[in-house]
Amino acid sequence: MAKARIPEEMFRVTTPASxxxxxxxxxxxxTYRVYLDISPGELEQLxxxxxxxxxxxxFRPSCPACQKCVPIRVPVQQSELSKSQRRVMRRNEHVRYVIQPPTVTDDHIRLYNAWHDERTASRGWHRSRVNAQQYWENFLVGDYPSLHEMLFYEEDRLLGVSLIDVMPNSTSSVYFFYDPNWAPRSPGTFSGLCEIEAARQAGREYVYFGYWIGDCPSMAYKNRFQPYELLEGYPADDEEPNWVLHGSLGSTP
Structure with missing residues (x-):
């Protein structure tokens, strides 16, 4: 099957360094590229x-003197659970998920606001509560058929929402928020493992987890999904990307 082309953006801009x-x-x-719409195959090439x-x-980093934001992905057919990840799965054995086109419900708004309030209290984030219209504007605006949501339930209670892009050969994590009371059971790790398993069951090859930053604790955890691949540099549209395999199950407790 021929690879999708990379479309021309409406415009491109790079922010000042801050x-x-x-x-x-x-x-x-x-650096931002702005599109009104883009197909899943076109998005995958980007x-x-x-x-x-x-x-x-x-968007993609264009930092003046730093290249520590490294794109990371997991080859899902090779991925295996570490001992600690198996414990996370056991602690969440009654949690189920569904993948569907994105929606906005009262439960979404309640969950997002509770999650963000907790981040405001624990991490000093700027307070940012949303209503349904603001949620749609923040996360769902635009014509992107790749966008889906992964809803996590325990019985009938919504525990978490993971927004993901579903593409022909891969999925990509976009945003995840969850019930603060779920935090002791490692929802971030659990959701990542579920994204890997869902991609494997669908016959896809990779899950992209954004950027790995080894010196930042909130971003360094991503290489615990092993093995993983890191992108060398930031290739241009007409350059073939070079992803390098790293890690092994034996190095992850």
Whole structure:
């Protein structure tokens, strides 16, 4: 099957360098490509080259003196659970998930606001509660048939929402929020493992987990899904990306 082409964006812009929100001693900048719509196959070609999608923006780091944001993906057919990940699965054995086109419900809004309130209290995030219209504008605006949601339930109670892009040969994590009371059972790890398993069952090859930053604890965990691949540099549209395999199950407790 022929690979989808990379479409021309409406416009492209790079932000001025500013204080990095992940590494305090670094300056960060992002290059944005703006599309009104993009097919799953076209999006996949961009993500293979280190780009990310959030609403109508396709972005990639363009930092002046730092390349510590490294695109990471997991080859799902090779992935295996570590001992600690098996414990996470056991602690969540009664949690089920469904994957469907994105929706906005009262439960979504309640869950997002509770999650963000907890982040405001524990991490000093700016307070940001949303209503249904704001949720749609923040996460769902635009014509992106790749966008789906992975809903996590315990019995009939919504525990978490993972927004993902589903593409021909891969999926990509976009955003995840959850009930703060679920936190002791490692929902981030659990949702990542479920995304890997869902992609495997669907016959896809990779799950993209955004950027791995080894010096940032909130981003360094991503290489616990093993083995994993890291992208070398940020290839141009006409360059073939080079993903390098790293890690082994034996190195992860």
């Amino acid at each position: 204080r990095c929100s992940y590494l305090a001693d670094e300056k960060s900048a992002l 993500i293979r080259r280190g780009w990310r999608r959030f609403t109508g923006h396709i």
